Amino acid sequence: MKTSSFTKRSLITFVSVFALVSVLMLLSSYRVAGRKNATSEADTLKGLKDFYKGYFPIGVAVAPNSFEGAQAELIKKHFNSLTAENVMKPGPIHPEEKRYFWDDADKIVNFAQANGMKVRGHTLCWHSQTGAWMFKDAAGNQVSKEVALARLKDHITQVVSRYKGKVYGWDVLNEAIADDRDSTKIFRESPWYKICGEEYFAKVFQWAHEADPNAVLFYNDYNTENPVKRDKIYNVLKKLLKEGVPIHGVGLQGHWNVDNPSEQNLRASIDKFSSLGLKIQITELDVSIYSSRTDTVNIGFTPSREQKQIDFYKMIFKVFREKKDLITGVTFWNVSDRRSWLDRGNKKVYPLLFDENLKPKKAYWEVVKF
Ligand code: G3I
Helix, strand or coil, X not given: CCCCHHHHHHHHHHHHHHHHHHHHHHHHHHHHHHHHHCCCHHHHHCCHHHHCCCCCCEEEEXXXXXXXXXXXXXXXXXXXXXEECCCCCHHHHCCECCECCCHHHHHHHXXXXXXXXXXXXXXXXXXXXXXXXHHECCCCCECCHHHHHHHHHHHHHHHHHXXXXXXXXXXXXXXXXXXXXXXXXXXXXXXXXXXXXCHHHHHHHHHHHHHCCCCEEEEEECCCCCHHHHHHHHHHHHHHHHCCCCCCEEEECCEEECCECCHHHHHHHHHHHHCCCCEEEEEEEEEECCCCXXXXXXXXXXXXXXXXXXXXXXXXXHHHHHCCCCEEEEEECCCCCCCCCCCECCECCCCCCECCCCCECHHHHHHHCC
């Protein structure tokens, strides 16, 4: 059958128009993609705390010497909450029975107040970084339960009272639940537990509440996403809450790595602890590029490790944003990859959102792009 010239011209016109429209759509999609991925001038002026203004405060663990030079500017730009990495712990702040050392903790509180930041107190009772004097009498023998509890009460009362109205919340008790995979081993065999028994757990919260009734009181621990440990913590807190013990929140420390925890276990822990009516905070966030602390090969910050870290940070912050009504704070443990408590000799762990030159890493842009 002969095709008329009209039909031929119409066909050519249709194909030409279709091709032109396709090219234009392709160009447009590239331009949109480019704009979406491009970092706007406004984005570079904002800090983490600004991007998360409608969600929760973004904190960072600091030392008294953190507030020098460029690092001070980074802290002021990105964070609106501070935690003392070490200097508010029992040992550094109360080195002898009759001597407190306030200067370093005061520096952090003063910097926070001068810059409109909140302060999380860390920590009132722990098995580590606690003066040995707390458990010994003048002859070097172990003290009685009564003496140990009296000393602990005095410590908590003095420290919380000093920072009343300046420290909004405390990690009252840190890591008191056994890390053991044996579900029958509930409490860590710390000197506090060995000398005082289970009752010290409730007392430390009662004493902190008496010293500052407005302070938000947290139980703080790590591996809180492990189902066995999660259930131990849940059961202990549920019993204490039933007894009227003033516990207001759970600190999920968040010392995680590119392979752990799973999104499912993270969600399960946030949901389980919040089902007790407790506030949730991520209190010590860092994401090691190594799957386990014993990962001895010093792989370094390779592109594949970086991508795993980017994917992990993207996942956890998606979960945090979705659960913003349950989460009242996310605090990073250390400021940048320049120094992490996880670094061991020449094996750096690169766990944070800012690199060794204090510049945002690719993971940072994934955390703020939502
Ligand atoms: O202050 C002394 C200094 O005088 C001495 O010269 C030096 C010698 O090594 O030690 C200094 O103390 C160190 C202290 O940090 C302050 O820098 C201790 O050795 C060191 O063990 C201690 O490490 C801290 C660790 O807790 C102690 O367990 C880390 O910086 C700190 O990031 C880490 O933080 C804990 C949280 O509080 C609770 N959750 C786990 C987290 C990681 O362990």
